[in-house]
């Protein structure tokens with residue numbers, strides 16, 4: 020054998036199979052028995068012919084007359100007949116047993132015939148070929164059956180030795196040529212034999228390869244290529260084997276799997292599936308457990324294990340193992356599991372058993388991520404259950420639907436898919452019972468099938484339906500409406516809402532597969548929950564939705580990791596005193612610096628974090644980062660300089676925000692009035708909770724600002740209910756400042772705010788006009804690109820805004836200056852006067868500190884003064900050479916010296932006017948004094964302001 024292996028190697032015969040392989044041995048054995056039978060038969064015939072031909076056996080004409088020729092023929096015949104019977108018996112054995120006996124029978128058969136071959140010399144007549152029968156018998160024995168090298172050598176030895184003995188014993192000498200002929204015969208037979216052996220082994224090799232391929236093919240047809248788990252095909256095959264056994268069945272679903280796919284791509288999603296499947300196989304490696312890939316991300320375990328505790332323990336262990344997956348990115352994988360136990364008596368009941376586990380899975384999924392639900396003890400009448408399920412059971416599974424989708428070659432066609440979901444089905448089930456719930460689902464399916472006779476319909480996750488067909492979009496929508504209307508009337512006591520998400524694919528667009536189409540429609544259907552966004556619970560998936568979804572999915576998967584990696588950083592935007600021009604505070608705005616995407620704006624993550632109820636995590640982390648900055652740069656954040664930090668309204672629902680804030684502020688020893696909080700106005704509509712939080716924050720000494728004022732619904736009631744530090748007027752108000760109606764509204768809001776003791780910040784100030792109006796109206800602070808965009812701390816520290824800081828005293832002075840209302844009652848009265856020329860009365864706020872500045876003025880005043888003032892560094896300054904400048908300074912001086920308000924005549928824009936300067940406020944050291952200037956063309960006595 021070693022020799023043949025060696026030759027095999029040298030000659031590169033391509034035989035990889037060993038002769039000891041049981042299958043090879045069996046074939047070898049079988050073919051030898053067959054050929055031995057054939058050889059035995061031939062020898063019997065040969066000897067019989069010989070026997071008949073020897074009419075005078077003892078005639079002296081025989082070459083070796085010592086032995087009777089008839090006897091030799093009879094002997095050959097007899098021996099081979101016995102072998103024939105034994106071999107035939109052996110061959111008929113079913114199944115064929117390879118045994119020592121069989122092997123021995125075969126070799127004894129060959130060896131005996133090799134011995135007999137030498138006796139054929141006795142049968143040769145004088146004059147005929149001396150060797151003829153010897154050669155015939157020897158070659159039949161050599162060549163008919165397969166033999167290996169050792170057997171061959173053995174046979175050759177037996178044959179040659181017996182020939183020598185026979186010839187020697189009767190003193191016959193062979194001519195040396197005859198002897199070489201005999202040797203040559205053996206060598207020839209040996210070589211041919213060897214070739215036959217190779218041919219045999221090659222054919223065995225081929226056979227083995229074919230077998231292997233067949234096995235592989237069979238294995239493949241049962242195995243899911245991606246996960247290595249058994250596939251649905253295998254499940255179908257295994258049904259027969261599984262029925263009538265007590266089975267534990269568990270369905271596993273990867274939470275938010277679609278989002279993994281969307282965020283990291285399908286390859287990564289596949290990796291995760293493989294990882295989870297690998298863990299599943301590791302945990303359920305017992306022969307009693309079978310693991311299948313049931314659907315896209317649904318895995319099924321069917322176990323015949325009677326020990327339910329062991330099964331449950333394995334489920335828990337499996338669920339735990341999958342928590343962290345790290346390859347390119349670390350992601351948290353959670354698994355929802357539903358399980359059930361029962362004895363199915365038919366394939367249908369086994370399907371029902373899986374359905375029940377699916378129901379539990381659905382419950383698990385609806386109560387959050389990573390839940391496990393089920394029962395090992397509950398008994399459900401399976402027969403009844405299957406009957407109830409009947410219609411729904413006839414619907415296609417997701418896999419089957421995908422198959423039809425492929426068969427119809429929809430990838431390149433126009434098709435429409437709807438995802439339908441019964442609103443609050445769990446509640447409906449609880450209210451009317453399981454049976455009624457099923458009834459409703461059946462009726463809905465009937466209604467769908469009635470309106471869409473050509474559609475493929477899938478019942479998914481209990482109360483969800485997926486259907487697709489190639490009908491035109493308008494027709495499709497019309498029919499969905501019909502189904503919605505019919506469903507609404509199914510239950511007399513309450514209207515059933517069937518939410519619909521629709522996805523339409525155009526043949527001209529890039530191909531979209533069934534699952535993607537389904538998830539798209541599902542997304543639309545989930546959004547359709549919001550009546551304000553949907554058209555009567557129907558939404559069509561569009562490009563905008565797609566973009567939203569990609570963003571949402573990104574946030575969903577990357578947020579925690581980004582938070583841990585410190586990718587959220589504070590940017591600071593200065594809040595500048597509208598009249599002082601000095602920095603009064605900053606708003607800290609978060610920025611997400613993603614290593615790949617770069618800077619991500621809060622509008623692209625805050626709304627999703629709020630939706631996920633995760634904004635609190637960011638806000639608390641962010642507050643901590645801001646506190647660190649404030650602590651580190653204590654010299655900057657002093658003397659009333661504040662830093663505003665945003666809070667999302669969802670924060671309050673998750674954690675005790677005031678307590679958390681206190682903890683962080685104390686940790687960094689930041690004074691309580693430095694960090695102030697902005698809460699968006701719309702939050703103020705949620706009165707009860709917000710009231711508690713705002714009151715608590717106030718009691719703890721924090722200041723709260725109402726953000727984005729004017730866009731929400733609560734505006735005025737918020738003023739009424741809350742005493743806030745201030746109001747941030749939404750930037751949308753400044754889009755068109757020249758609009759008279761806008762001006763009136765803003766003026767009123769400012770007055771309202773000042774009157775209720777709040778301050779105002781104007782957000783989104785981008786140009787000089789907006790700035791001037793904000794000042795005119797008395798808004799205290801300005802925040803906007805006009806001054807600066809939000810910048811990182813190091814940039815801020817280098818900017819003039821970190822130098823030109825206000826202090827509490829200055830701020831106080833300017834608060835007064837802003838508080839003054841410029842439009843007096845007289846302004847209003849004027850509208851009702853019937854005189855030809857309306858009377859003029861206008862007001863301004865002036866500051867004298869070195870230069871004479873016009874801080875605020877109404878439109879009329881600006882009109883009158885415009886020739887006398889110029890702008891420098893966003894400030895309006897009186898020209899030194901303008902006569903009014905001297906007049907005003909004189910009036911101010913006289914006011915100081917006498918303490919009396921002085922009036923003066925003045926002509927501006929060719930109008931003769933009376934002016935009056937009065938004192939408003941100022942710093943105690945007189946380095947800054949704020950005055951009010953009033954001008955009028957009243958001829959009568961001046962009406963005081």
Ligand code: C2E
Nearest residue numbers: 608609620621625641665666667783784785802803804805
């Ligand atoms: P917000 O609190 O109203 O912040 C003001 C927004 O207006 C900022 O947008 C700011 O960059 C922008 N802005 C400032 N001046 C101008 C201007 O002159 N023109 C224009 N067009 N925009 C201006 P940003 O930083 O993109 O923030 C958007 C919103 O995201 C913020 O609105 C705030 O509600 C929210 N936000 C930002 N950071 C956080 C945070 O850490 N936590 C929470 N809960 N929300 C945050």
Ligand code: MG
Nearest residue numbers: 606665697726
């Ligand atoms: Mg804000």
Ligand code: MG
Nearest residue numbers: 726727747782
């Ligand atoms: Mg705002």
